[in-house]
Amino acid sequence: MAFLFLLTFCLALFYGQVQEVKKDLNISMASISQIDSSLDVEGMSQVLRQLEPQRQNTQQAREITQGFIWKLLVGVPVVGDDVRTMQGMASTMDSLMADALPELSSALGHLQGAPLSTVDGQINLTPLLDAGKSLSKANTITQEQNRALKALPRPRLSKFRQSYEEAAKRLDYVSTVLDDYAYGLQVLPGLLGQSGPRTYAIVAMTPAEARSAGGLVGAVGTADIDTGRVSFGDFRSNTEYISAGQGAPTEDEKRIFSQWGPLKMSLDVRDIAAVPDTQRTAEQMRNIWGKTPWGKQKQLDGVILVDPVCLQEMIKVSGSVTMPDGQVLTGIDTAEFLLNTIYKKYTPEQQDVYFGQVARQSMTQVFSGLDAGKVSRILRNWRDLSLQRHFAIYMFDRQEESVMEKANLTAHTPDDARKPTVGVYVTEQNSSKMDWYVHRSAKIVSSDCQQRGPKRYHFEYTMTNTLKDWQADLVPTYVTGQGQAGQPRRTAVEKTLIYAPAGGQLSNISVKGDADPVSKQRMDGKNLYATVARLAPGESVVLSFDVTTSPQAQQDLALDQTPMGWMDPGPGVINQCFASSK
Incomplete structure (x- = not known):
């Protein structure tokens, strides 16, 4: 009888402790998850202030779970x-509170109130470098704890x-x-000429006429940067590069x-983005650049690809731009204006000039009067845009x-x-701007x-081609x-290329709608499948297949695809096993 009483008491005590631990951890985890939604300097500082008192909760949860009853039940x-x-x-959770968050707070301290732009327009790189070091430490701790959490047994x-x-x-x-963000802060000082002068080709693409890596190249500009001094050159129309x-x-x-x-x-400058790999687009741009009168004497250090959606997000950061003809473009309507x-x-002839003017003005505004708020918004945009x-x-x-x-800036x-990913990349075969009307979606x-x-x-x-016949007139x-x-x-x-996840495979491939039979191809050392889909107004083509990932897969399947004329985070995974276990 005494044993049963003791057992009942221990189990009741354990149950109460479990509820307390769950409550403490849920509150702390919910607060930490606000980091993304509040990743501007002021918002982040507020989140960190809210988290400080919760350190006591996570410490208490850790101490409880190391008690006698817990050790016995293990x-x-x-x-x-x-x-x-x-x-x-x-x-x-206690390690995150005790070790990662103070470093994150330190990173914000380096940025908050720091003069990032001098009176002559030069960008002060020192606060960015200092913040990057602290954020890198916070990130290292967070990644270690994330791996440790994933390695734990899945509870029954x-x-x-x-x-x-x-x-x-x-x-x-x-x-x-x-x-x-951590890698972004490592990238930014280097891009801004921390180690010396840099020259970049800025390739402006239009997804309204799709190419695998983005869209037809309409214009190419330059950025000359040296230790924080940024100068954007004029954008030249693709017609000036075709002779190369x-x-x-x-x-x-x-x-x-x-x-x-x-x-x-x-496959002249207009088509360099037809290949899905950014490296190949950049290499072809450098080759063409070197054959132009203005490129022969000026070496490129890198290539930056942008489209109207990217410019729209930049304008959200820096404010609207007014064009010479009085047209005002904002962080809401820029993409539609430039793509349709x-x-x-x-x-x-006017279109390419116009695009170049918008690109140059929006980029100049982003880096003018740089402050901590702009830096955080730039890094946030980089992540989603890339x-x-x-x-x-x-x-x-x-x-x-x-x-x-490492910063996921090279597609x-x-x-x-x-990180298993299916790649689906399309290149428009009808010289047109019809891809503004083509909506693409996936279900996994x-x-x-x-x-x-x-x-x-x-x-x-x-x-799906969303254009209606009456609209086409x-x-x-x-x-x-x-x-x-x-x-x-x-x-x-749409010439459509389909890539299996690395180390994985596709099977049972079928196509519904007006499209050629799917064929096996090989390009630049990788196997792929290909077809040509024809989308008349209001018509759709559906590609279906089964995917098996590599044994090394550590996360759910994702989609990498040719961009559309708007932000689209892509599909989530419908997990039938998880749903049935609820």
């Missing part, structure tokens, strides 16, 4: 792993499992955000884009490029087995319950197509 079958996981969660008991999965999801997201010819495409690239139609592309309206109001391929950077120096890679086809479904190792998904990718031929290569006007003709 050795009990079935529940032992669950108890160990709760101990690990408490340890993780539903109450433990729900707390664990919610904490793992939130911490994984926060660690991704901090990782991007091709940018040394590979034999594979020629076969897929020049020899295989329906549009046999010239401009083609209805201006001649082709992941969605509206913005990319490639540096020709290997060491500098490795930093860009490429799937190459990391730990998983019924695989494995935590690690190869996972299986079903993937559907839909492309009101749209200029320049937009709906010239009938080049025998392609009908109003029809978007």
Whole structure:
């Protein structure tokens, strides 16, 4: 009887402690997850002030989970792993509060109130470098704790499992955000000429006429930067580069884009983004640049890819721009104006000049009067814009490029087995601006319950031409197509390349709608599948296939795709196994 009383007392005490630990951890995790939504200097400072009192809660949770009852229950079958996981969660949260957040606070201290711009317009790099060091320390601690949390056993008991999965999801997201910001602060001083003069080609693309890595190149500008002094040169229309010819495409690239139609592309400066890898776009740009009168004597250190969605986000940071003709562009309407309206109001010659003017003015405004608020918004935009391929950077120096890679600023086809990604890239085969009207969406479904190792998904990718027939009568031929290569006007003709995740495979590929049979291809050392889809007004094409990831996969399947004319975070994964376990 005494034993039963003691056992009942211990279990009741343990249950009460579990509830207290869960409450403390949930409150702290919810507050930490605000880091992303508040990542401006003032908002972040407020979040950190709110978190300071919670250090006592996480410390208490850690101490509770190291008590006698918890240590005793770790050795009990079935529940032992669950108890160990709760101990690990408490340890993780306390380490974040005690070690990571003070470094994050220090990084903000370096930026807050610091003079980032001098009276003569030069950018003060010292606060950026100091903040970068502190943020890097905070990020290292956060990544270590995220890995430790992921390594814990998945709880069997539903109450433990729900707390664990919610904490793992939130911490994984926060660690991704901090990782991007930390590398962003490493990137920014280097881009601004910390190590000496730099010259970049700024390649302006239009997703209204899609190319795999972005869109047709309409204009190319320059940025000359030296120890914080930034000067943007004029943008030259693509017509000034066409005489320089091709940018040394590979034999594979020629076969897929020049020899295989329906549009046999010239692969001059307009088409350098047809290949999905930013590195190849940059290499071709450098080759073309070196054949121009103005490029022969000036070496490029890197290439920056931007599109109208990127410019719109820059204008959100710096304020609206007023063009010489009085047109005012804002952080809401710039993308639509440059991707659709401009083609209805201006001649082709005027369009490229206009685009260049918007790009130069918006970029100049971003770096004028730089302050901590602008820096945080720039870094936040970089993350989303680069992941969605509206913005990319490639540096020709290997060491500098490795930093860009870590900051996710260099887009490429799937190459990391730990982060499984399906790549779907389209290149318009009807010389038109029809891709403004083409909406692309994906659906990813998983019924695989494995935590690690190869996972299986079903993937559907839909492309729809949203232009209506009656609308097409009101749209200029320049937009709906010239009938080049025998392609009908109003029809978007999409050469579509599909890449499996690195180390994974695709199977059971099918296509519904007006499209060529899917064929196996190989380009620049990687296998892929390809088809040509034809989208008449109101019509859709749906690609469906099964995906098996590499055994090294550490996260759910994601999508990398050619950007559209707006921000689109892409699909989440519908996890049928997870849904059924609720």
